[in-house]
Amino acid sequence: MEINELEEIDKTVKGWLRESRDNVLRNIDTRLTVSTKTSRRDLVTNIDKQNEKFIVSKIREFEPHARILGEEGFGDKVDSTKGRVWIVDPIDGTMNFVKQRNHFAIMIALYNDGIGELGYILDVIGNRLLSGGPKIGVFDNGQPLTPIADTALKDGLIGLSGPMVLNNEFNMVDIAEKSLGMRIYGSAGIDIISVLRGELVGYISYLKPWDFGAGKILCESAGLKMTTIDGKQLGMLSSTAVLLATRNAHRDVLTIVGK
Amino acid sequence: MEINELEEIDKTVKGWLRESRDNVLRNIDTRLTVSTKTSRRDLVTNIDKQNEKFIVSKIREFEPHARILGEEGFGDKVDSTKGRVWIVDPIDGTMNFVKQRNHFAIMIALYNDGIGELGYILDVIGNRLLSGGPKIGVFDNGQPLTPIADTALKDGLIGLSGPMVLNNEFNMVDIAEKSLGMRIYGSAGIDIISVLRGELVGYISYLKPWDFGAGKILCESAGLKMTTIDGKQLGMLSSTAVLLATRNAHRDVLTIVGK
Structure with missing residues (x-):
C-alpha cells in the first residue's frame, strides 16, 4: 500500500477511535452487563459487543468489501491472510475493564497479504494512542515514538x-x-x-x-x-x-x- | 488532635506535595544518579535524597521539634511511637521510577502517640493524591472517596x-x-x-x-x-x-x- 493511502486511512481510523472512546466512557459507569465465555476469568460485556459492532460498521462503511476479524465475532470468518484484513479488539483486558474501569485498550490493525500496514492501541482511561506502521512510522499521542534502548x-x-x-x-x-x-x-x-x-x-x-x-x-x-x-x-x-x-x-x- | 489543627496541617502538607512533585518532574529526565543499597534491586537516586531533604526541611520549618522517620535517613532515629511522628517516603517504587519514569509515589504520614492522624499518597505521573485521615475523611484528588465494596x-x-x-x-x-x-x-x-x-x-x-x-x-x-x-x-x-x-x-x- 502507498503512503498517501495509508495516511488517509490513518486519519480515518483515528476518528473512529475518538468516537469509540467517547462511547465507551459514556456507558462505562451505567450500563455494564457482564457474562462469562470459556471460564470465570474469560469475560465479555455489552460494551465489548457494542464497541465491536460500532468499529465493524465504520470499517464496512469505509471499505464495503473489507474482511474483518473481530474478537466478539461481529466480523467475518477469516482463514486466509490474502488481501486486506482488519483485526479488531473492541476491549482488550476485559477483566480490568470490569473490575477496575481502568487499564484496558481498544486495538485495530490493518494487514495486507499478511503484512502489517497500520496498528492502533488506545489506552482508554490514560487517553494514550500508539499508532502507525512500517511506512508512516510509529507515534505516541501524535509525537514520533522515542527510540527504544536495546536493554538486556x-x-x-x-x-x-x-x-x-x-x-x-x-x-x-x-x-x-x-x-x-x-x-x-x-x-x-x-x-x-x-x-x-x-x-x-x-x-x-x-x-x-x-x-x-x-x-x-x-x-x-x-x-x-x-x-x-x-x-x-x-x-x-x-x-x-x-x-x-x-x-x-x-x-x-x-x-x-x-x- | 483537633479537626481545626488537622485541617490546617492538611492544607500545608498539600502545598509541600505540589512543590515536591514539581521538583521531581523538573529533574526526572535530566539529573538522575542511581546507586544500589542492599542488592541490585534495591535502588536509591539523587532525587530520592533531594526530595526527602526537601520534605524534611518543610516539616522542620513548620514544626521545629518534630520527630521524622524518613526512608533515606535525613530525618531522626525514631524508636518510640510517643508524641508526634512524621513518616516520609520521598520516592516509593524507586525501581519503577528509574526504569519507567512512571508508577511511583510520594508518601507522607503523621502519627500522634502511635495513632494515625493524616496520610498522603501522591501518584506523581498520574497526578492523583489520596489524602486524609480518620477525623477529616479520605479524599481522592479532593473529592470524598467513593465507598469501597466489601468484595471477596x-x-x-x-x-x-x-x-x-x-x-x-x-x-x-x-x-x-x-x-x-x-x-x-x-x-x-x-x-x-x-x-x-x-x-x-x-x-x-x-x-x-x-x-x-x-x-x-x-x-x-x-x-x-x-x-x-x-x-x-x-x-x-x-x-x-x-x-x-x-x-x-x-x-x-x-x-x-x-x-
Whole structure:
C-alpha cells in the first residue's frame, strides 16, 4: 500500500477511535452487563459487543468489501491472510475493564497479504494512542515514538502473564528472576504500550490475533522482536504463547526458555 | 488532635506535595544518579535524597521539634511511637521510577502517640493524591472517596509482591489462584491507591514503616483492614509482610495463609 493511502486511512481510523472512546466512557459507569465465555476469568460485556459492532460498521462503511476479524465475532470468518484484513479488539483486558474501569485498550490493525500496514492501541482511561506502521512510522499521542534502548533482560522490568507465572510455564519463574522484576498488568494492549514506551523490556503471554495484531505492527516498526515463545515467526492468524522484547532481552529469554 | 489543627496541617502538607512533585518532574529526565543499597534491586537516586531533604526541611520549618522517620535517613532515629511522628517516603517504587519514569509515589504520614492522624499518597505521573485521615475523611484528588465494596477474594483482582509469588511465600500462589487474577505493579503507593479506588480487593507485600505509614491511615479510615500477613495488629514502626484487603478478602486470605 502507498503512503498517501495509508495516511488517509490513518486519519480515518483515528476518528473512529475518538468516537469509540467517547462511547465507551459514556456507558462505562451505567450500563455494564457482564457474562462469562470459556471460564470465570474469560469475560465479555455489552460494551465489548457494542464497541465491536460500532468499529465493524465504520470499517464496512469505509471499505464495503473489507474482511474483518473481530474478537466478539461481529466480523467475518477469516482463514486466509490474502488481501486486506482488519483485526479488531473492541476491549482488550476485559477483566480490568470490569473490575477496575481502568487499564484496558481498544486495538485495530490493518494487514495486507499478511503484512502489517497500520496498528492502533488506545489506552482508554490514560487517553494514550500508539499508532502507525512500517511506512508512516510509529507515534505516541501524535509525537514520533522515542527510540527504544536495546536493554538486556537483567537490566529491565518484564511484563508477564499471571497464569504462566503461577504454572511456571516455559521457565517463567527463571525469566522473572533474571530480570530486575516482573510486572503483571492484565492487558496485552497496556503491556505492549509499556514495551513501546521503554517501561518494560518485554512481554510474554498467550495471545490471540486480536491481542497482538496491532502490537506486532507497531513493535516491529519500532525495532522490537515479536515471535512465538520458542523464537519462531508469528503468523497473523496464530493463537500462541508470544514473546515480545528488545533484541537483547529476546535473546536472553530464548536462552532460558530453551533450558 | 483537633479537626481545626488537622485541617490546617492538611492544607500545608498539600502545598509541600505540589512543590515536591514539581521538583521531581523538573529533574526526572535530566539529573538522575542511581546507586544500589542492599542488592541490585534495591535502588536509591539523587532525587530520592533531594526530595526527602526537601520534605524534611518543610516539616522542620513548620514544626521545629518534630520527630521524622524518613526512608533515606535525613530525618531522626525514631524508636518510640510517643508524641508526634512524621513518616516520609520521598520516592516509593524507586525501581519503577528509574526504569519507567512512571508508577511511583510520594508518601507522607503523621502519627500522634502511635495513632494515625493524616496520610498522603501522591501518584506523581498520574497526578492523583489520596489524602486524609480518620477525623477529616479520605479524599481522592479532593473529592470524598467513593465507598469501597466489601468484595471477596474470589470476586476481585489482588495486588501482590513479585518476589513473594516467585517463592510462593505464605501460599501466595494459592491466594492468586483463588482470586480473579493477580496484578504486580511494583510500588506500595500505587498498589494502595488501587485498593482505595476499588481496583484491587487487596495487596500483600513485605513493607517498611515508610511503605505503609500513610496507607494504613487512609485504608483504615476507609474501612479496609491492614494487618500482618498472619492477621496481627500492625505497629507503626514494624517491618513485616503486610496484608491489606477488604474485610471479606482479608478473611479469605488469612484462611489460605493458615493452611
